[in-house]
Amino acid sequence: MSTEGTAANQSPGRPGETAGSIGGESAPHGGKGAYSETRIRVRYAETDQMGVVYHANYLIWFEVGRVEYLRDKGFSYRDMEKEDRCGIAVVEARCRYKAPARYDDVVIIRTRVARQRGSILHFTYEAIREEDGLLLAEGETIHVVIDDKFEPCYLPEKYREGIGG
Amino acid sequence: MSTEGTAANQSPGRPGETAGSIGGESAPHGGKGAYSETRIRVRYAETDQMGVVYHANYLIWFEVGRVEYLRDKGFSYRDMEKEDRCGIAVVEARCRYKAPARYDDVVIIRTRVARQRGSILHFTYEAIREEDGLLLAEGETIHVVIDDKFEPCYLPEKYREGIGG
Amino acid sequence: MSTEGTAANQSPGRPGETAGSIGGESAPHGGKGAYSETRIRVRYAETDQMGVVYHANYLIWFEVGRVEYLRDKGFSYRDMEKEDRCGIAVVEARCRYKAPARYDDVVIIRTRVARQRGSILHFTYEAIREEDGLLLAEGETIHVVIDDKFEPCYLPEKYREGIGG
Amino acid sequence: MSTEGTAANQSPGRPGETAGSIGGESAPHGGKGAYSETRIRVRYAETDQMGVVYHANYLIWFEVGRVEYLRDKGFSYRDMEKEDRCGIAVVEARCRYKAPARYDDVVIIRTRVARQRGSILHFTYEAIREEDGLLLAEGETIHVVIDDKFEPCYLPEKYREGIGG
Numbered sequence: 001m002s003t004e005g006t007a008a009n010q011s012p013g014r015p016g017e018t019a020g021s022i023g024g025e026s027a028p029h030g031g032k033g034a035y036s037e038t039r040i041r042v043r044y045a046e047t048d049q050m051g052v053v054y055h056a057n058y059l060i061w062f063e064v065g066r067v068e069y070l071r072d073k074g075f076s077y078r079d080m081e082k083e084d085r086c087g088i089a090v091v092e093a094r095c096r097y098k099a100p101a102r103y104d105d106v107v108i109i110r111t112r113v114a115r116q117r118g119s120i121l122h123f124t125y126e127a128i129r130e131e132d133g134l135l136l137a138e139g140e141t142i143h144v145v146i147d148d149k150f151e152p153c154y155l156p157e158k159y160r161e162g163i164g165g
Numbered sequence: 166m167s168t169e170g171t172a173a174n175q176s177p178g179r180p181g182e183t184a185g186s187i188g189g190e191s192a193p194h195g196g197k198g199a200y201s202e203t204r205i206r207v208r209y210a211e212t213d214q215m216g217v218v219y220h221a222n223y224l225i226w227f228e229v230g231r232v233e234y235l236r237d238k239g240f241s242y243r244d245m246e247k248e249d250r251c252g253i254a255v256v257e258a259r260c261r262y263k264a265p266a267r268y269d270d271v272v273i274i275r276t277r278v279a280r281q282r283g284s285i286l287h288f289t290y291e292a293i294r295e296e297d298g299l300l301l302a303e304g305e306t307i308h309v310v311i312d313d314k315f316e317p318c319y320l321p322e323k324y325r326e327g328i329g330g
Numbered sequence: 331m332s333t334e335g336t337a338a339n340q341s342p343g344r345p346g347e348t349a350g351s352i353g354g355e356s357a358p359h360g361g362k363g364a365y366s367e368t369r370i371r372v373r374y375a376e377t378d379q380m381g382v383v384y385h386a387n388y389l390i391w392f393e394v395g396r397v398e399y400l401r402d403k404g405f406s407y408r409d410m411e412k413e414d415r416c417g418i419a420v421v422e423a424r425c426r427y428k429a430p431a432r433y434d435d436v437v438i439i440r441t442r443v444a445r446q447r448g449s450i451l452h453f454t455y456e457a458i459r460e461e462d463g464l465l466l467a468e469g470e471t472i473h474v475v476i477d478d479k480f481e482p483c484y485l486p487e488k489y490r491e492g493i494g495g
Numbered sequence: 496m497s498t499e500g501t502a503a504n505q506s507p508g509r510p511g512e513t514a515g516s517i518g519g520e521s522a523p524h525g526g527k528g529a530y531s532e533t534r535i536r537v538r539y540a541e542t543d544q545m546g547v548v549y550h551a552n553y554l555i556w557f558e559v560g561r562v563e564y565l566r567d568k569g570f571s572y573r574d575m576e577k578e579d580r581c582g583i584a585v586v587e588a589r590c591r592y593k594a595p596a597r598y599d600d601v602v603i604i605r606t607r608v609a610r611q612r613g614s615i616l617h618f619t620y621e622a623i624r625e626e627d628g629l630l631l632a633e634g635e636t637i638h639v640v641i642d643d644k645f646e647p648c649y650l651p652e653k654y655r656e657g658i659g660g
């Protein structure tokens with residue numbers, strides 16, 4: 001599993017969950033188009049008594065991937081909520097589990113925008129075990145951009161081109 | 166929103182999240198076949214800064230629904246893991262969000278077995294706001310029955326007929 | 331473990347996590363003063379790979395206990411936030427773990443108000459395994475009442491007497 | 496807020512939540528002795544409808560800090576559980592909240608071992624907002640080393656000296 005695509009995020013001063021810059025134009029596991037990579041170390045709290053990561057946590061990781069994708073594109077989701085008074089609500093989420101992630105594994109979340117049309121955004125994700133490149137899960141989420149009254153609205157123009165899809 | 170189907174679970178001594186007995190043969194929102202109902206009061210911890218329930222929590226609620234469905238059928242998932250050395254691993258999960266659940270709402274999780282074949286189990290769910298019967302979300306999960314080495318196996322015979330699907 | 335104190339909450343129509351009415355004036359495990367009881371069924375998501383409930387979940391359960399305590403006193407924390415524009419922020423939390431809770435256990439959260447003075451509220455909790463009355467954990471939380479600007483304020487008068495402490 | 500102590504963990508190939516090497520012998524906020532630093536980016540899932548991080552999450556972050564402290568000392572908690580068949584169970588946890596962490600904040604968890612005696616381990620933590628060095632919370636956890644039958648045991652010798660305290 002090459003980590004070249006993420007070299008940029010290892011520079012000093014890059015805090016938090018280490019997110020890769022836009023990694024490339026192709027990927028070993030399905031999908032196409034530019035992607036972003038985020039590394040997440042599995043927390044003890046995320047395991048369950050089967051000894052593996054509890055399945056709902058992947059949706060949380062996908063969200064981390066989504067936010068880091070936006071950051072890689074130059075956008076802050078926090079500012080989008082605060083300054084542009086709009087949010088990205090989830091209208092559908094889906095995950096297919098291929099192999100279990102385990103405690104202390106480093107999991108790469110590879111995030112892409114599959115489609116963007118009007119107020120609809122469609123992301124896809126792969127969760128990959130860093131150690132050996134094993135695909136753990138893949139998923140999609142569909143979102144609607146909403147204003148502060150929870151009404152669908154267009155993505156502010158400054159985001160539209162940059163986000164891709 | 167009729168709660169007749171759940172009268173049984175209001176009897177004294179019924180602890181924990183109140184789960185309905187098998188509720189009936191039809192339902193206002195899609196699906197068919199016998200269902201089970203579980204009531205969940207939204208916890209503060211389950212909300213996010215949008216002021217609604219964070220979307221990953223629905224997968225947790227679906228699991229609560231699944232376990233209560235089994236209990237309604239006379240089975241304990243805890244015993245299945247402990248005594249029969251087999252588990253029900255999630256291989257796919259999907260949720261479509263229709264309307265946000267909010268803090269302190271009582272949400273009914275209506276659970277059905279859609280299919281059971283070999284080692285595969287397929288559940289469907291509706292999350293319904295108790296106050297007014299509004300459909301908040303609907304979802305599906307697909308499972309494979311596994312032994313204690315994480316290998317697919319058949320559901321022990323005693324469960325097969327009872328579970329339905 | 332007597333459950334007499336909670337008979338009231340088993341009446342039909344009482345939704346969500348079953349919370350007892352104010353249960354009595356004394357308790358087997360420490361503490362004194364009127365208490366409220368809430369029953370929580372351990373979710374699979376709350377376990378970790380040690381096969382027991384992950385310790386942070388007790389703080390979530392304590393909060394469920396707190397809200398049900400208020401409900402038993404005739405108050406809705408949801409309305410307090412919405413209508414009275416004030417919240418109860420946590421300034422300190424503490425938990426001592428005595429014995430592990432396990433998946434599918436029913437855990438009774440017994441909640442008391444230990445003190446109420448000005449904008450400070452002090453709650454205590456016991457987590458008790460329903461099956462045999464075993465004390466699983468005990469804890470305290472200290473809170474400050476805040477207005478919608480996160481500034482300390484007095485608890486609105488209507489709540490002050492009712493809450494106790 | 497100096498980040499010099501964490502320069503080491505920014506080297507390429509350091510995956511997961513970025514954890515500092517043992518940072519120094521003193522710290523601005525209380526405590527003494529060598530500490531370890533871990534950076535955590537606040538996830539949306541960790542916020543609640545008050546618009547701040549839900550308080551129970553700090554216990555999860557403290558655990559991340561604990562594991563990274565051990566890693567900095569050359570130990571893997573995963574291997575301790577797997578190879579040495581012993582775990583570090585929480586017997587007490589405490590947190591004092593000073594200021595709210597918010598979505599997308601980078602929070603530094605500064606972890607120390609305060610004491611180690613027999614099978615007892617005592618950790619202390621500070622949660623610090625990276626942006627401006629503001630102390631968000633401080634806490635302690637007390638642990639007992641247990642074997643795979645949940646009986647107290649001594650920490651395997653190889654860990655004893657290295658861990659400190």
